[in-house]
Amino acid sequence: MELSRSVITDEAEAYRESEPLVTVEDQHLDILPGMFADGEFGRRDAEWVVRWYFRRFLGAYPDAERRRREEAFRTNDFGTVRDVLVDLRSLDAADALDRLTALDGVDVPVATAFLQFSAPDAYIVVGAREWSVLHEAGELADPYPDPPSPADYHSYLETCRRLADAFDCALPTLYRALWRLGRPED
Template identity: 60%
Template sequence: MELTRSLVESEARDYREQEPLYPVEAEQLETLPAAFESGEYGRRDAVWVIRWYYRRFLGAYPDTKRRDAEERFWHNDFEAVRDAIAAAVDAADAATMIDALTALEAVDVPVASAFCMFIDPDAYVVVGPGVWAALREAGELSQPYPDPPSVSQYETALERCRSLADRFDCDLWTLYRALWRLSA
């Protein structure tokens, strides 16, 4: 598959029109970055990111694993959650963000990448099996999805996404939506 600007625009538009979670995702992308930066958020806002990461698969992700991750995240002390998110907000790079977030129970690199996207959607994108597969099919990544990816593997995927967003003159959220649709 060859990624082109028109393909990215078309797939991102289809995502907006057809994906059932799009309205709430767009709303959270408008509100969570400022909330996380200011510290003006509650536990449910942080839990929303975990829920979104797993529930966006619309049943394709095993329910028991999803519920386990959500439950384990609830066991984190909320001050530890706030400290991890604050450290991620203040981080200078992806590795530092991921390291801060993965200190939390139930947060691995893919889930941390979701937090990164909702902390700074202009600079970060969530990477999971589908996005990875679409990048690989487009020749942007050479290895199959490492389950889960390491921090350095996430950084590689992130750099590929940033490069593609620059090439296609779009934001990372638009690119993510296109890659998600292409992975379906």
């Protein structure tokens, strides 16, 4: 598979037309960055990010694992969650991942969802589906490391930033195209 600006644009548009969570994602991409930065959010706003990470698979993610992770996140002290999310904009990716993964229920992939919804212009979520597209296109040398480390995410993020620049698109647009390109065959 070869990635190009037209492929990214077409797939991102197909995402917008067909993915059932697109409207709520757009709303959260608009409101969560400011809410997280200002600390003006509730527990359910933070929980939404964890739910989104797993529920975007529309039932294809193992339900027991999804519930376990969502419940684990709910056990975090909300003051701690608030402090971590408020601090994200002042941290580099490595420090942000360290702080986020210290929370119960948050591994590197879920942490990257928090990064994406806290600063969509700077970060992009990682998962096997998105990574695999880049690997198959020759943009990432190694197959998806399950689970990815912070160093793995750094490589993925730099690749995505480079591609977003090359294709003159925003990171959320690139994410949406990668998600569509990585969809299972029907």
